[in-house]
Amino acid sequence: MHVVVLGAGIVGLQSAWHLRLKGHRVTVCDPDVAGGATYAAAGMLAPVSEVQFGQERLYPLLVAARREYPRLVEEVGRATDLPTGFLDNGTLLIGGDRSDLERVRDHARVHTEYGLNIQRLATQEIQQREPFLNARIAGGFAAPDDAQVDPRVLCVALRDALSRELDPTEFPGVGPAVEWVAERVERVTGSADGPYAVHTDGGTEWAADRVVVACGMGCTSLNGILSDLSLDLRPVYGDILRLRPRDPVGADRKPVLSSTIRATILGRQVYLVPRDDGEIVVGATVRExxxxxxxxxxxxxxxxxxxxxxxxxxxFEIADITARARPVSPDDIPYVGLIPKAPGILVSAGYSRHGILLAPLGARLGAALLSGETLSSEDAELLAAMNPGRIEREAAPNHSLTQKGPANGNHHR
Amino acid sequence: MHVVVLGAGIVGLQSAWHLRLKGHRVTVCDPDVAGGATYAAAGMLAPVSEVQFGQERLYPLLVAARREYPRLVEEVGRATDLPTGFLDNGTLLIGGDRSDLERVRDHARVHTEYGLNIQRLATQEIQQREPFLNARIAGGFAAPDDAQVDPRVLCVALRDALSRELDPTEFPGVGPAVEWVAERVERVTGSADGPYAVHTDGGTEWAADRVVVACGMGCTSLNGILSDLSLDLRPVYGDILRLRPRDPVGADRKPVLSSTIRATILGRQVYLVPRDDGEIVVGATVRExxxxxxxxxxxxxxxxxxxxxxxxxxxFEIADITARARPVSPDDIPYVGLIPKAPGILVSAGYSRHGILLAPLGARLGAALLSGETLSSEDAELLAAMNPGRIEREAAPNHSLTQKGPANGNHHR
Known part of the structure; x- marks a missing residue:
């Protein structure tokens, strides 16, 4: 099958990867590969630290997605010589004062509930682990199984892995090298079950047996059979900084930070994600x-x-400040499912602040759904939680989306 | 005469302008026109606000330079249709608390000493003039004769004025359009009195009757007869931000600030320079x-x-953050003078934090000196204060500089 993927952010690229591994021919359309929300993201793989209270339906997805990363990184790492940007450095959750620490403690409880490893640290232990932290921090917890991936690095690796000819003895049944179209898709036409025609703003047209719509906020402005897609997505902006030490980290110079820090300071949240070259990512605002x-x-x-x-x-030097819009659904859970009126088209969008973490889960399940595979009951349940049909737009009640497809006949709301 | 100007910052461009007005043929060499310290500068034309206490030899230069601007702006404005970026919007000097206000008062006294217009304002008056300022400001002063010029805008205008054929009835005796060489000068060779040969990193060579060395910190790394120039210049770094309002300022939307603000807040200095399009420039750090x-x-x-x-x-939106090195002499006064061992070469560098304000003075006097004109006693005195020979480098006592030239036989130390 020929699958055209709209959008080359972290979701589009990983979707293309899974589809290629399944043997499909894949074309990816995006004028700016990994230049959207992915370009801003810090890439924390921290299932519980990321969520807000009361998002019980989101936790299991994040926990499951965290488990996907080692395999993804291993696979991509086998396909390219480039670094994947994965770093298994754990998180420290810290509170500035007693009241901040109380909030951190609540978060820590959620870790325990979901069976995640979390340890209370004495302030001396925090200072021993991270001697450069402000000595007046009230206290904190360690989440040693948290990790990170540098999205910019991973996307370069993914792009390379997608572009190379791969050895079928190493990757049995793998599809051909992906074709890249540096144009924005304006509309998709065709009959309900396909084949489809994908039209770009460059005036080119691509025939597709299947389509993946993974262009974030761009999903809301597609024409043709996607014009009444009516995804409830809103842009939630974020600002994020990348700071670099004056002197490069190396054999003779240790970094000032090794764990990722999630801090609550006078009620405000900030995270510090140290890369292995000494860069520290500081984020992120949440603005509407x-x-x-x-x-x-x-x-x-x-x-x-x-x-x-x-x-x-x-x-430190401010090496970069980036602002981007995250595509966010009303319940902060992405939309992953087939379009009822065009069941050869998969939507995979609305990953909110969790795009990097959730991408391997959404991409794997979406690729399986589009390929008509039978899912395990656990996977089916995870996919059901992301059913686009769960949210009805008031303005367009008749155009709801569903995951009804070859492998999943249940329609969840 | 053919004059080659090394450096197209605010000083090089204005030097080229004065030289062209005198009828010389001018070539300007710089790989990055107005891309150095000029690109960062806010462009306040505020003679006294800018200086630090104890810089008595600097004040008269700044006061004299402020008087040069109207003529420069008028001349350049006649030569180009582009805006010059000049804005006559005055400064408010404000203090955050009582102690800050005491420091501002000291500065205000210097205004009075130098005959500059300065008025004490009641806090109500400050609020009336600038209703969006923090209402808890302790108090302040108005310096209504201060102005500003947007260096980026002015340099675009200067470049255009230099590049156009000019009408000799409008500009009597004006030289031809300036030739631009987008290369960095590596060395200048030739006999003491010229002619000289200017060699660029692009491998080209330009014959010159006279040379102006106006490349800021770059002056310290020239070879050939300038290799022992030994200017005592050090880089003093500055960071500066350009902030833009969400909604463009226009007929129906007033800017939140009209005067330039120089504030002392808990002992720290910050300035806010509002452009006429609503942009506000916030600066500047002083780092070594x-x-x-x-x-x-x-x-x-x-x-x-x-x-x-x-x-x-x-x-506001952070539209731009720029960091640049200012070329600074030990006494914060620029070097403007001829090189004793090569008196056809003028140095005009080391303008510190005052480059935009001082440029028209340094450029006019330097051009007159290089052209062998007789200076008024006032101009001769101003030039004497900038004599490069005033500072002897310990490392190279035999290579001091002087203003000894056709119009100024005194050697000042």
């Missing part, structure tokens, strides 16, 4: 103010809180 | 830490203080 650009007040607060947590950051 | 890049702690403090002064800035 419509500002595409970098938000001055947000950057101020991030720097304020990050420097409070790790005073040495004051002397 | 050798970091070329953007300093995280510096940006944090600038945002902190700027938002304290003008809380609405929190909602």
């Amino acid at each position: 103010d419509g500002l595409d650009g970098i938000h001055a007040g947000g950057v101020h607060e991030l720097l304020e809180d990050a420097i409070t947590v790790l005073p040495a950051l004051r002397h | 830490d050798g970091l070329d890049g953007i300093h995280a702690g510096g940006v944090h403090e600038l945002l902190e203080d700027a938002i304290t002064v003008l809380p609405a800035l929190r909602h």
Whole structure:
């Protein structure tokens, strides 16, 4: 089958990877590979730290997705010589004062509930692990199984893995090298069950047996048979900084931070994600103010809180500030499912702040669904939670989406 | 005469302008026109606000330079249709608390000493003039004769004015359009009195009757007869932000700030320079830490203080953050003078934090000196204060510089 993937963010690229592994011929359309929300993301693989309270339906997805990463990284690593950006460095959850620590403790309880490894640390232990942290931190917890992946690095590796001819003895039944189209898709036409025609703003047209719609906020402005897709997605903006130490980290110079830090400081959240080259990613604001650009007040607060947590950051260089819109659904859970009126088209979008973590799960399940495979009951349950049909748009009640497809006949709301 | 100008920052461009007005043929060499310290500068034309205490020899230069701007802007404005970026919007000097206000008062006294217009404002008057300022400001002063020029805008205008054929009835005796060489000059060779040969990193060579060395920190790494120039210049880094309002300023939307603000907040300095399109320039750090890049702690403090002064800035977009090295002499006064061992070569560098303000003075006097004109006694005195020979480098006592030239026989130390 020829599958055209709309969008080359973390979801589109991993979807293309799974589809190629299943033997499909894949074309990926995006004028700016990994340049959207993926480009901003820190890439924490921290199932519980990420969620907000009351998102019980989201936890199991995040926990399951965390388990997907080792396999993805191993597979991609076998297909390319490039680094995948995966780092198994754990998280410290810390609270600035007693009241902050109380909130962190609540988060820690959720770890335990979901069977995740979490350890209370004495302040001396925190200082021993991370001697450069502000000594006045009230306390914290270690989540040693958390990891991170640098999305920019991983996407370069994925792109390379997708572009190379792969050895079928190593990757049995693998499809051909992916074709890249650096154009934006404007509309998809065709009959309900396909084949489809994918039309780009460059005026080219691509025939497709199947289509994956993984273009984030772009999903809401497609024409043709996707014009009444009516996904309830809103842009939630985030600002994120990348700070670099003055002197490169190396054999003779240790980094000032080794664990990822999730801190609550006077009620505000900030995270610090240290890369293995010494770069520290500081994020992230959560804004619904419509500002595409970098938000001055947000950057101020991030720097304020990050420097409070790790005073040495004051002397770092601001290497990059990026602002992007995250595509967010009303319940913060992505939409992964087939379109009822065009069941050869898969939607995989709305990953919110969890895109990097959830991508391997959404991509694997979406690829299986599109290929008509039979899913395990556990996978079917996970997929059901992401059923686009669960949310009815008031404005367009007749155009709901469903996961009804070859392998999953249940329609969940 | 053919004059080659090394460096197309604010000083090189204005030097080229004055030389062209005198009828010379001018070639300007720079791989990055107006891309150095000029690109960062806010462009406040505020003679006294800018200086630090104890720089008595600098004040008269700044005061004299402020008077040069109207003529420069008028001349350049006649030669091009482009805006010059000049705005006559005055400064408010404000103090955050009583102790800050005491420091501002000291600065205000210097205004009075130099005959500059300065008025004490009641806090109600400040609020009336600038209603969006933090209402808890202790007090301040108005310096209504201060102005600003947007260096990026002015340099585009200067470049255009230099590149056009000009009408000799409008500009009597004007030289031909300037020739631009987008290459870095590596060395200057030739006999003491010229002609000289200017060699670029692009491998080209330009014959020159006279040379202007106006390449800032680059002046310290020239070879040939300039290899023992031994200017005592050090890089003093600055970070500066450009913030933009969410909604463009226009007929129906007033800017949140009209005067330039120089604030002292808990002992720290910050300035806010509002452009006529609503952009607000926030600066600037003063660092000698050798970091070329953007300093995280510096940006944090600038945002902190700027938002304290003008809380609405929190909602602005960070359009730009720039870090550059200012070329600074030991006494913060530029070097403007001829090279004793090659008196056809003029040095015009080391303008420190005052480059935009001082440029028209340094450029006019330097061009006159290089052209062998007789200076007024006032001009001769101003030039004498910038005599490069005033500072002897310990390492190279025999290579001091002097302004000894056709019009100025005194050697000042």
